[in-house]
Amino acid sequence: MSSNRLVIEGEVVALDLLRYTPAGIPLVNITFRHTSIQNEAGMKRQAECEIQAVAMGELAKKAEKLNIGEQIKVTGFLAKKSLKNDRLMLHINELKTI
Amino acid sequence: MRILRVALDLPVDTLFDYLDGASHVKVGQRVLVPFGKRQIIAIVLARVAVSEIADNKLKAILQAFEDEPPLPAATLQLLKFCADYYQYPLGQALLSALPSRLREARPALLPKLTVFKLSEQARAAGLEAIAPRAKLQRLLYQALQNTEHLDATLLATIASGWRNGIKQMISQGLVMTAEVEHLLQVNLASASVSPPLNADQQQSLDVILAEREAFKVWLLYGITGSGKTEVYMHLLQAVLAKPGSQALVLVPEINLTPQLEARFRARFPQMHMVMLHSQMNESERLHGWLRSQNGDARIIIGTRLSVFTPIKHLALIVVDEEHDASYKQQDGMRYSARDIAILRAKSANVPALLGSATPSLESWHNAQTGRYHLLQLSNRAVLGAALPEIKCIDVRQLPLQEALHPQLIAAMRQRLEHGEQSLLFINRRGYAPVLLCNACAWVAPCTRCSSRLVVHLRDKRMRCHHCGHEQRMPMQCPKCGNPDLRPAGQGTQRLEELLTAQFPQARILRVDRDSMRNKHAISAMTKAVHAQEIDILVGTQMLAKGHDFPHLTLVGVIDTDSALFSPDYRAAEKLFAQLMQVSGRAGRAGKSGEVLIQTAFPDHVLFQALQRHDYVAFADSLLQERQMANFPPYCFEALLRAEAPHYEPVREFFRAATAASETLTHNLAVYDPVRPRMERLKGMERAQLLIQASARPALQKFLRSWVTMLRALPQAGKVRWSVDVDPLDF
Secondary structure (H helix, E strand, C coil): CCCCCEEEEEEEEEECCCEECCCCCEEEEEEEEEEEEEEECCEEEEEEEEEEEEEECHHHHHHHCCCCCCEEEEEEEEEEEECCEEEEEEEEEEEEEC | CCEEEEEECCCCCCCEEEECCCCCCCCCCEEEEEECCEEEEEEEEEEECCCCCCHHHCCECCEECCCCCCCCHHHHHHHHHHHHHCCCCHHHHHHHHCCHHHHCCCCCCCCEEEEEEECHHHHHHHHHHCCCCCHHHHHHHHHHHCCCCEEHHHHHHHCCCHHHHHHHHHHCCCEEEEEEECCCCCCCCCCCCCCCCCHHHHHHHHHHHHCCCCCEEEEEEECCCCCHHHHHHHHHHHHCCCCCCEEEEECCCHHHHHHHHHHHHHHCCCCCEEEECCCCCHHHHHHHHHHHHCCCCCEEEECHHHHHCCCCCEEEEEECCCCCHHHECCCCCCCEHHHHHHHHHHHHCCEEEEEECCCCHHHHHHHHCCCCEEEEECCCCCCCCCCCEEEEEECCCCCCCCCCCHHHHHHHHHHHHCCCEEEEECCCCCCECEEECCCCCCECECCCCCCECEEEHHHCEEECCCCCCEEECCCCCCCCCCCCCEEECCCHHHHHHHHHHHCCCCCEEEECCCCCCCCCHHHHHHHHHHCCCCCEEEECHHHCCCCCCCCEEEEEECCCHHHHHCCCCCHHHHHHHHHHHHHCCCCCCCCCCEEEEEECCCCCHHHHHHHCCCHHHHHHHHHHHHHHHCCCCCCEEEEEEEEECCHHHHHHHHHHHHHHHHCCCCCCEECCCECCCCCEECCEEEEEEEEEECCHHHHHHHHHHHHHHHHHCHHHHHCEEEEEECCCCC
16 A cells, blocks of 8 residues: 555645745745546546645755745645644655646 | 671661771771772761671771761761651761762872971070071071961961971971961951841840750741841851850851851951851862861851761751741651751750741741741831732733733833843753654653753753753754744743844843852852942842842733642742742832733732732731641652652552551551653652651651561662651652
8 A cells, every 4th residue: 555646736825934844954844726527427527626735855955945826736645644634644755837 | 895886888877896907996986898899988886896797807997087077976976867857877877968078098188287386496595596697597487486386388488498497497496396286267348237136126136145054946927138148247246256166057048158257257357257068179078077066166057968077066957938848858867957957956956047938837837836936027128128029910912922921021211221130041941841742742851850851942852850861952853853943932032032123222130040150150240249249130049149239120921820739838938938039129228119020910819918028927828728738848749759760660669568567557548559650760660658647756657667568668779768757748
């Protein structure tokens, strides 16, 4: 059970300030909105969602420079936000502006 | 009687016999003796005619320090009593009370000063003894003629080339050298003016002075800022007017000595004064000790270790902040300096004055039952200065991540606008008390203690505040791999950071053990605060007591609630005293003060009493509780502690100790061994066993037999154990 990979595109709607972990790893939280047309049961439909994501290390420096409204394509894995919060968080492995 | 009975610094409760090696060493003097392959320092306690050891087996001492002043009989007797009372080997008790220089195998004497004086012949011959051309020598002659002798410093002020001149005069037999005792320097400045005493202060002073010739314990209960120190100083002035008399002033913390020293020196510029505390270098401590012993020092100010200092003509003992826990020694011989001070006063038949704004329940109880005599200062000394208003801020509504309540922030902003100072008190140094992984709930533990590591963010390190262990900040959670670890909770550094963000224009100073590491940091801090170069102080209990900052009008207290629910029955007493102390920093000089305490339990009785400044009611209610539960001061306690790298030998030791106690007849309670809150400390597994008795003699009688049995237990060799009589911490 090791598959955990999500590729998704969206528009940046919120970008937190860059912060550092206690050991000094840079980290930034991003929220982006995804809107697309997908196939389901042989029919077309709209897919819309807001994704909370985090970029760490070198990717955080890159993510920090994004602008609100910018279109991005990210690849990453999902994990729950914290022990007490089951909301999913996308941990970014690759980040491209499109 | 050529046999010396001596005490050695060894963990055995016996004395040792040596031949005196044809020396005339006296009781109380130091000797160097062979012990196995080592050579160690011993104190002579007696000369005896016969030894249990055959004469031909006795060894001779290696060296006798016959020129040194012997420890006075009173000091030997005091330490003998302490060794007995605290169940500690006499040799260790004696030697650990001495300054470390006295435990070294070299002479320990006061520094001598080389001085130069005219020979009889030169004096008789007059100035004609020197050729008129020798101008320098004539100048020196004239200077020496007017006085008994001069030292190098003084001669240098007469002529820079004095050395050559003196050398020639010595070779001609005109000048001789001599060694004299180096006396303490006095300051020739005039004494600072003593402010007039208010009615309370004057009355307390008069009452004590009326009975200054005999032993009596006075408990001076004075609210914060009521001028207790002023009473001490007036008392000293009166008592020291008698030529040669000396006074011992005990203070709880090294941090407070420079401040107190400055005040005393300003008031008594002509009095020889010594300081005695552990941060002095070894020879300074030795000289202070010797100058107290020979009577040169009139005022001796020191922390707990100074309580054993021999004092030639002791006339008064003052114990400032008598409730303070630092008077209790926490390792070796676990003595209470306050209790020993009282004992000393009794045997010297002089008064002992204990001062506090929140007396210990023991002392309060003694005052209630008439053993001590209560004196009260109920007004602030500075005219118009009132006690600060204390309010609780309910933080239950506050989101957890917010450390400061808006009400406190608003109050601080107001102080800033008025150019007044605020103090934020939080009893935790570092950035945050724990490092937490919120993906899996891991917290960074200490590898050697059952404690958590404290985050020191600036150094990117985590430290254990119990054992000193430290390590680098982990890159990720060692359990689940999450790199986004969170410092949780508040420490001084984090508050400092928060305040800097909140008040970017304010001058903020953090005061804790980390920022005050430097020897002069404290006095620099005090100076800066007095000069109003600081707007906000953030600090630990270091800031809580003693300081007198006239422009400080607001005190904020953060995060004290954990002490409300501590299993330690003294926790409430300690917290009340601490909060009273820290509250007392506000509004001391006529500007009204305010204290805001952030708590989730604003209705707690402790805070209710605190808001009314009602120590008396709170102390009485605590005493009632203690009486019902039969806790001190209504019973007498001793604690047996033991520790070892593994728990098994500790368990075995306690099993044997309990069995031993059952063979003794006694009417006291011997409880089962338990693990203390810190089960593991510095890599040692710990346990302890409490004994409670309704009377001190019963406890002492039991301990004497029991501790002798414990020393002989085979299990005792496999653990590190100690007995704590009248323990303060559990």
